[in-house]
Amino acid sequence: MFLSNSSLMSVVLSQVRFKLNAYSGLVYSLIILQLIGLLFSTGWSSSGTSINNISINLNTSSIDSGFIFVSLLAISVGNLITTRAYRYDDFSFVATRLSSNIANSIVLLVFSCYVGITTYFSVYLMRIFFTFYSNNVFVEGPTILDDPMNSLLTVLAMIIFLWMFSSIGYIAGTLFQLHKLLFFGVIVIIVMLMMTGTWIRISETIFVENSSLLILTSKIIGITLLIFATSTAISNCLGVRT
């Protein structure tokens, strides 16, 4: 009898390759969402002043709304890949719950990178749009060349935030797969916790009181890894093809 031995690492890599190939269709929904996000970005905030019959209107627009849209996408994609069809697909090939969860979190990270970078650069698309199709004169906007380090850090922070959002969708989906009532129970508990003072204090320490973006990013990475680890632990009791 010849038994082949696969290491966890190699199986995870195979799964990641397979999933990236299989889920590439999600890119289309991403592009549509980014376009919608851009449309909403044109609803900018403006401030105006008028001196000697000359009125100056300063309009500021940002990719914030675009980011909100792709964050929603991240949550729903995270949730989507925990559904039955996606989970069962893994087990038609070599898989354990651990390898499958690690592969999923890597795939979500890769998607977050893709989404984070394209969303960041969609601001240039917006500028081109303003230059050609708007009555306003484009004055200035920070570019990646002005402050490369900070720009890269911003992209990194966006990526990590998207990854965290996807992990939230992921754990919600895993809980839902485990037990529907449990899922709603946990939601209720979390909402109740959010209203307490301690919770606000904790979230302030995590999200607000940061001396630099890098510290915030590393905190978010920690939280995300924790969420994925919890999801893995939960999914260990989930049966396949039942």
Add this chain to the structure above:
Amino acid sequence: MNVVNCQKVSKGFQRTNALEDITFQLTDQKITGLIGRNGAGKSTLLKILAGLTKHKSGEVSVFSENPYNNLMVSANSILVDDQMTFPDSLTLEEILGSAPDFYKRWDAQLASRLFQYFMLDFKQQHSKLSKGSKATFNMIFGLSTRCELTMFDEPTNGMDEAARTDFYRALLKDYIAHPRSILISSHHLTEIEHLLEDILLIHQGKVVLHQSLDEVKEYVVAIQGPIIDVERWTEGQEIFHSKNVDGQRLYVVVKNNSKLERARLEGAVIQTLPASEVCMYMTSETKGGIDDVFK
């Protein structure tokens, strides 16, 4: 070496007990038939062996390890059933193309030759296939993995007559070329009888028989003769089935034993039964038949 070792394995769902104290061993390089009626627990047992579901109590080992969440077992075993799914975003060709990445001994040549023989469409999606074609594709996938433990759960469901015959032939040919442990569940024993070496018969979550095909065939016999005589010959024995033939004669199925030699001398007609009938009688709930319902 034992490929599968189950000791007092139990598994229950919310209200029912799917498996109760299942104990058996499967040795290397054999084709074993897992036979049982509807709801006997065949699929549950296979899912436990494949590591897809967790058993409640007892001990299961596949290749000497617990199959649940085990990478080595997953890499060396496969369960082919009608619930197998593949991503819809990939064509059948792409699915077959990504398999060697997972299964080290994947036989791409066998896969593509079977694929062409059964005239499946390379560009088709798995979920769009008809029931029979899906079963055929899953079978091709399962055979090509060359896994040391290959399990089929009702593999021919939905296949037409010709495809079934071809499938059994392909299975046998591939098994002879590359011997491995194959466990195949079915409720059509007659169809797979010629493939099998061993039979594992389960009923209501318990192992009834685990013997070679020849032993199973000789396990019970049918006796026919005048009612009074047959009742005398089979007195005190467990009767699996009895049927009144023409008002005067009785047809009784009992366990094969030495006492029957005397009955034979006294003129009883004793015959052995095909394995499928043996299994049917051993798992029937009532002593009569369906005819009794309409009396």
